[in-house]
Amino acid sequence: MKMSSTSRRLLLFSNSSMAGEEYLQFASSLINQFKDGWGMSKALFIPYALRTHEDYTEKVKKAFHPFGIEIEGIHKAEDPVAAVRSAKAIFVGGGNTFQLLKGLYDHKLIDPIRKSVLQEGVPYVGWSAGSNVATASICTTNDMPIVHPPSFHALALVPFNINPHFVDADPNSTHMGETREQRIEQYHEIEGMPPVLALREGSFLEVHDDSAFLRGRSGAKLFRTGKPVEAFEPEANLSFLLESS
Amino acid sequence: MKMSSTSRRLLLFSNSSMAGEEYLQFASSLINQFKDGWGMSKALFIPYALRTHEDYTEKVKKAFHPFGIEIEGIHKAEDPVAAVRSAKAIFVGGGNTFQLLKGLYDHKLIDPIRKSVLQEGVPYVGWSAGSNVATASICTTNDMPIVHPPSFHALALVPFNINPHFVDADPNSTHMGETREQRIEQYHEIEGMPPVLALREGSFLEVHDDSAFLRGRSGAKLFRTGKPVEAFEPEANLSFLLESS
Ligand SMILES: [Ca+2]
Ligand SMILES: [Ca+2]
Structure with a gap:
């Protein structure tokens, strides 16, 4: 039973860039389509997934400049929690998911981001690792565990998991x-684990309050315990995934 | 400076089976070549990397039966620590590396295994996740973090890391x-991280006291911070990796 509707505006991308394109070219033009409606002329960028915060922020700034979206790196803020509290939009970039989640815990940003996004309706845009940390946990990241976060529980802006950069198995591989599918199935051998939305590159999820739609060009697969794998095409309505179990 | 030689007999496989073969067919016949010299007619098997301990142990038992190597699953032991202490050889199977390492911590087996292998000279044989946990840390596993171990530090039977199932980048991929190479390089952006030996499928490492040799059919790559990547062919002497920094 749904108790009340949640205020929420999220764009969760599988990936930021397609082969042969500039960094973020693919995602930035799609994000721009939400700029006016969601009031995203200025965004706080969280670069913790990479170690070169300044370089990373500059690259992202450059990608959004043509669209008039101003980017401010959280690493420059004296008080990162205050920066989150005053942010008009929060953009979280890809890189290493463990490093990103550890950064969020180290700077005590989990609760402030949740509050801004779920209570104040501040838009959240993530790509790759930035999509992983938006979900229930990072348990379905593809990254190497190069640092040890205190927990794999993440922002839980949605009650399921995402596997970004999803690739279907190659039947000719030796x-x-x-x-990837077998790895997700191993996760689901553990009792009580949430659904996993596997986003192929070129896909993203648009969440608005209690509605979720698959967007982009390449579709997704949905893994749920005790159910056969389901395939979804672009524009599919995935709002049922927002009903918490 | 090397202070004293370490008693140590390890076989660390990238993988257990080649495509189209029975489970463990590839590795078991190679392990058998060490059976008499290393006194491995009976081995304690640690199946924690998978959740079906009994099924897994049966599969491994069957694979070693033709060679007269008797397998006992640690999950049947009332006291797992005592089982390690009395083991004549320790075999650790692949599956999910996080699940395996958490199992070793949960059952308080880290120190007992280290003691048996490094002080009593008990042979240790690992494949895939079983090789990851033998090294300094599991930070270079390919697996999904489906459970949260209290630390990524592992058995440290050798002072470096392994990346099993290593695959070279496909230059035509979009x-x-x-x-894999970029993931290992991200790990090495963190100061003080140990070398990573990337074992292609079909490769294994033979460690005897202070000697280490690359064995098998497919070679390896070595990643070290501040050094170019090095390629090694089968039979290469990698003993220099055992000198702790
Ligand atoms: Ca990544
Ligand atoms: Ca594995």
Whole structure:
């Protein structure tokens, strides 16, 4: 039973850039389509997924400049919690998911971001690792665990998990490491684990309050315990995923 | 400066099976070549990397049966620490590295295994996740973080890391997720991280006291901070990796 509707505006991208394009070219023009409606002329950028915060922020600034979206890096803020509290939009970039989540815990940003996004309706835009941390947990990241966050629980802006950069298994492969699908199935052998939305590159999820739609060009697969895998095409209505179990 | 030699007999496999073969067929026949010299007619098997301990142990038992190597699953032992202490050889199987390492911590087996292997000279054989946990840390696993171990520090039977199932980047790929090589390089952006030996499928490392040799059919790459990546062919002497920094 749905108790009350949640104020929420999220764009969660599988990836930021397509092969042969400038960094963020793919995602930035799509994000720009929401700029006026969602009031995103200025955004706080969280670069913790990479270690070169200044360089990373400059790259992102450059990508959004043509659209008139102003980017401010949180690493420059004296008080990162205050920066989140006053942000008009929050953009969270990809890189290493463990590093990103540890950064959010280290700077005590989990609760402030949740509050801004879920209570104040501040738009959240994430790509790759930035989408992983928006979900229930980072348990379905593809990244290497290069640092140890205190928990894998994440921002839980949605009650499911995302697997970004999803790739379907190659039937001709002789590689013996697990396929992406097998890795997600191993996760679901653990009781009580949430659904996993596997976003192919070129896909993103648009969440507005209690509605969620699959956008982009490449579709997604949905993994749920005890159910067959489902395939979804672009524009599919995935709002049912927002009903918490 | 090397202070004293370490007693140590390890076989660390990238993977257990090659495409189209029975489970463990590839590794078991190679492990058998060490059976008499290393006294491995009976081994304690640690199945924690998968959740189906009994099924997993049965599969491993079956694979080693033709060679007269008797397998006992640690999950049947009333006291897992005592089982490690009395083991004549320790075999650690692949699956999910996080689940495996958490199992070792939960059952308080880190120190007992280290003691058996490094002080009593008990042979240790690992494949895939079982090789990851033998090293300094699991920070270079390919697996998904489906459970949260209290630390990523592992058994440290060797002072470096392994990346199993290593795959070279495909120059024709349009996938935008990080290549394996890029993931390892991100790890090495963190100061003080140990070398990473990237074992292609079909490779394994033989460690005897202070000697280490690359074995198998497919070679390896070595990643070290501040040094160019090095390629090694089968039979290469990698003993220099055992000198702790
Ligand atoms: Ca990444
Ligand atoms: Ca594995």
